[in-house]
Structure formats: structure tokens, C-alpha cells
Amino acid sequence: MFKKLFGRSKKGEDEDQKQPQNQAEAEDEEVEKEENNTDTGGVFNRLETHNPDELEDEDTSETEDEGGFFSRLKDGLSKTRNSFVSQVQNLFTGRSSIDEELYEELEEILIQADVGVHTTMGLVDELRTIAEEEGIKDPSKLHNVFKEQLEDILDRGADDVYDNHRLTILMVVGVNGVGKTTTIGKIALRAKQNSQDVLLAAGDTFRAGAIEQLEAWGTEVGVDIISHEAGADSAAVAYDAVQAAKARDKDLLVVDTAGRLHTQDNLMEELKKVHRIIDREAEDARVEVLLVLDATTGQNAISQAEMFDKAVDVDGIALTKLDGTAKGGIILAVKEELGIPVKLIGVGEDVEDLQDFEPDAFIDALFAE
Ligand SMILES: Nc1nc2c(ncn2[C@@H]2O[C@H](COP(=O)(O)OP(=O)(O)OP(=O)(O)O)[C@@H](O)[C@H]2O)c(=O)[nH]1
Numbered sequence: 001m002f003k004k005l006f007g008r009s010k011k012g013e014d015e016d017q018k019q020p021q022n023q024a025e026a027e028d029e030e031v032e033k034e035e036n037n038t039d040t041g042g043v044f045n046r047l048e049t050h051n052p053d054e055l056e057d058e059d060t061s062e063t064e065d066e067g068g069f070f071s072r073l074k075d076g077l078s079k080t081r082n083s084f085v086s087q088v089q090n091l092f093t094g095r096s097s098i099d100e101e102l103y104e105e106l107e108e109i110l111i112q113a114d115v116g117v118h119t120t121m122g123l124v125d126e127l128r129t130i131a132e133e134e135g136i137k138d139p140s141k142l143h144n145v146f147k148e149q150l151e152d153i154l155d156r157g158a159d160d161v162y163d164n165h166r167l168t169i170l171m172v173v174g175v176n177g178v179g180k181t182t183t184i185g186k187i188a189l190r191a192k193q194n195s196q197d198v199l200l201a202a203g204d205t206f207r208a209g210a211i212e213q214l215e216a217w218g219t220e221v222g223v224d225i226i227s228h229e230a231g232a233d234s235a236a237v238a239y240d241a242v243q244a245a246k247a248r249d250k251d252l253l254v255v256d257t258a259g260r261l262h263t264q265d266n267l268m269e270e271l272k273k274v275h276r277i278i279d280r281e282a283e284d285a286r287v288e289v290l291l292v293l294d295a296t297t298g299q300n301a302i303s304q305a306e307m308f309d310k311a312v313d314v315d316g317i318a319l320t321k322l323d324g325t326a327k328g329g330i331i332l333a334v335k336e337e338l339g340i341p342v343k344l345i346g347v348g349e350d351v352e353d354l355q356d357f358e359p360d361a362f363i364d365a366l367f368a369e
């Protein structure tokens with residue numbers, strides 16, 4: 001079912017606005033981040049079913065919209081469905097009994113589909129155990145158990161808690177080319193459609209044209225953007241953006257970051273610094289780090305995630321370009337091996353192709369006839 005992204009309520013009126021402080025202070029002192037443990041929700045939390053009245057296109061009925069959402073998802077996953085999923089289907093339907101060969105072939109298919117060795121072994125071992133314990137002899141019955149296993153993995157750790165923070169700050173990280181800036185543009189548009197007041201920060205000051213690219217999104221979506229000159233300190237951009245978001249009473253600040261610097265060490269150090277400044281200046285705002293991973297990069301995505309998580313504690317993942325790969329099994333590896341929730345998926349280049357990750361719909365689209 002299609003649910004709202006960023007569908008939280010508008011802020012309360014009770015708190016004072018902090019005036020911007022001296023930017024020079026931004027650098028050194030490490031202030032303890034105040035953990036707000038009572039609030040377990042996040043920026044992507046879903047709270048209500050989709051309300052068609054809030055869409056830009058007033059004529060869109062819920063059914064039509066749901067169809068659009070699902071068919072986009074289905075289309076976006078067609079490469080994976082046509083290879084990985086159909087191989088799995090053939091495997092289970094093409095034989096009359098369950099034997100060791102079936103498990104071995106399943107292992108091969110899963111590993112080829114980027115599910116990852118560890119997750120594959122876990123899945124297949126569990127399947128074997130269930131088949132033995134429940135005395136399953138019919139391969140098609142085992143096929144259903146397998147689908148349930150996939151859904152279980154994808155469902156794990158999904159949080160549905162309402163977030164009522166005043167300001168949410170989303171720091172978007174990932175290596176170059178994975179789709180960070182595009183994803184930010186799409187997020188901004190969707191948030192705006194949900195009546196949220198959005199601010200963007202052009203934190204990628206390194207790559208030529210990066211600032212202009214974000215500015216173009218800002219103009220297209222109609223949201224403000226904070227930027228400095230190319231080559232400027234991106235922590236200073238983040239600092240100014242957080243101050244501006246607070247002063248202008250924004251609901252959502254999305255901070256773009258560089259995907260490449262002179263060296264990877266530099267990149268991680270810079271991201272740590274930006275994260276530190278955001279955390280320090282955020283006060284009672286909610287800060288989330290969103291890691292963008294490109295589904296077409298396969299297992300490499302897993303090592304990227306480990307690297308970024310070590311540096312900046314990733315809260316959620318946006319898995320882009322699922323439409324560009326036949327190996328959509330990567331989403332299982334991401335879920336199982338990282339323990340970081342997948343919040344968003346990209347199934348195409350259009351704005352509507354950035355979707356909340358919904359495990360049930362995902363599995364349905366994957367196994368759709
Ligand atoms: N097919 C497809 N293309 C996508 C998706 N998401 C992003 N892209 C494309 O990926 C390309 C790179 O996107 P950017 O947003 O510029 O990537 P970036 O991570 O900001 O890159 P750097 O700024 O160089 O670090 C663009 O051509 C996007 O249109 C998706 O879900 N599917």
C-alpha cells in the first residue's frame with residue numbers, strides 16, 4: 001500500500017528560535033549529542049495511508065495512484081524478476097521432488113543475484129531445516145516457504161513509529177554517482193507535496209557542477225538552497241544550513257555531500273566533520289544519515305556501507321537503480337548483512353520512481369505474473 005513519505009505533522013509553536021552563532025565556533029568543541037531516546041521514529045516513517053487530496057494532481061484516485069505506484073515498482077524490478085525470480089520459479093516448478101540438487105541450484109541462483117554468500121547460506125540452511133521439520137515433500141510448497149523467508153528478511157527492523165520532531169536534518173552520503181543528488185531532489189519534491197517546508201544544502205563543494213546541479217533541483221522543486229562557493233569548506237555550508245533551517249522554521253533540511261575527494265580518507269574525515277557539526281548545531285532537531293547505494297554495483301555496495309557506517313553511523317539506506325540490475329537480490333544482502341534499514345528504493349529516473357521501501361509490495365512486485 002502506498003503510504004506517505006515525510007508525513008509527519010507540522011511543528012508546534014512553542015519553542016524559541018536560536019539565533020545563528022559564530023561560525024568560527026563550528027570547528028573545535030565536541031558537544032555531547034543529546035540522544036533523544038524516546039523518539040524512535042525517523043524521517044521516513046509512515047503514519048497514515050495515502051490521502052489523495054494532498055496530491056498535486058487532484059484527480060488521482062487512490063486506486064489509480066496505487067496502480068501507478070505498484071506498476072512502477074513492478075516495471076522497475078522487471079530485470080530482477082525476469083532473471084533471478086524466474087530462475088527460482090523454474091527451479092521449484094520444474095521438478096517433482098526436493099533433493100540436494102535443488103538446494104545447491106538455489107544457492108547458485110541466489111549468489112548470482114547478489115544475495116551474498118552469508119545470507120544465501122543462512123536462507124538455504126533454514127529452508128532445508130523447515131522442509132525437514134515440517135515434512136515438506138512438494139517443491140511448490142517449498143517455493144512458498146522461500147517467498148515467506150524473503151519477506152521476513154525484508155520486513156525485519158522496519159520501523160513505523162510516528163516522528164513528531166520539529167526539524168529533521170537528513171545528511172545524504174554515498175560514493176560518487178550512486179544517485180545522492182537526484183535522490184535529494186526527489187525527496188525534496190515529495191516532502192513539499194506533503195506540505196513540508198524544505199531547505200537544501202549544497203554540501204558537495206568538491207565536484208565541479210555539483211552545486212549547480214542541486215540548485216537546479218531547488219529551482220525545479222521550488223525550495224530554498226544554502227550554498228557557498230565551489231571549493232568551500234562543506235562543514236561551513238552544513239553549519240550555515242542548520243542555522244538557516246532553524247531560523248527559517250523549516251521542517252526538513254537535506255544536506256548533499258561529496259562522493260569523491262582527493263582520497264577516500266579525506267572523504268571520510270570530511271563527512272565525519274560535517275556530521276559532527278550538524279549533530280552539534282542540531283539541538284532538538286532529529287538528525288538522520290541516509291546512505292545512498294547503487295544496486296547495480298553489487299556486493300561492492302556492502303563494503304561501501306560498512307565504510308560509511310563506521311564513519312558516520314548510517315541510519316537508513318536508499319537503494320537506487322534497482323531498475324538497472326537483474327540482481328535485485330542485493331537488497332537481501334543489504335538487509336541481512338548490514339542491519340541498517342532500507343528506507344527508500346529507486347526504480348527509475350522519474351520523481352515517482354523513488355519509493356518508500358515496502359517489503360510486501362516489493363515481494364509482490366518481484367513475483368508478479
Ligand atoms: N535508472 C536509474 N537511474 C538513477 C536512479 N537514481 C539516480 N539515477 C541516475 O544516476 C545518475 C547519478 O546521479 P547523481 O544524483 O548525480 O549521483 P550522485 O551520487 O549525486 O553523484 P556525485 O555528485 O558525482 O557524487 C543520474 O543520471 C541519475 O539520473 C534510479 O533509481 N534509477
Ligand SMILES: [Mg+2]
Binds near residue numbers: 180182210
Ligand atoms: Mg551529487
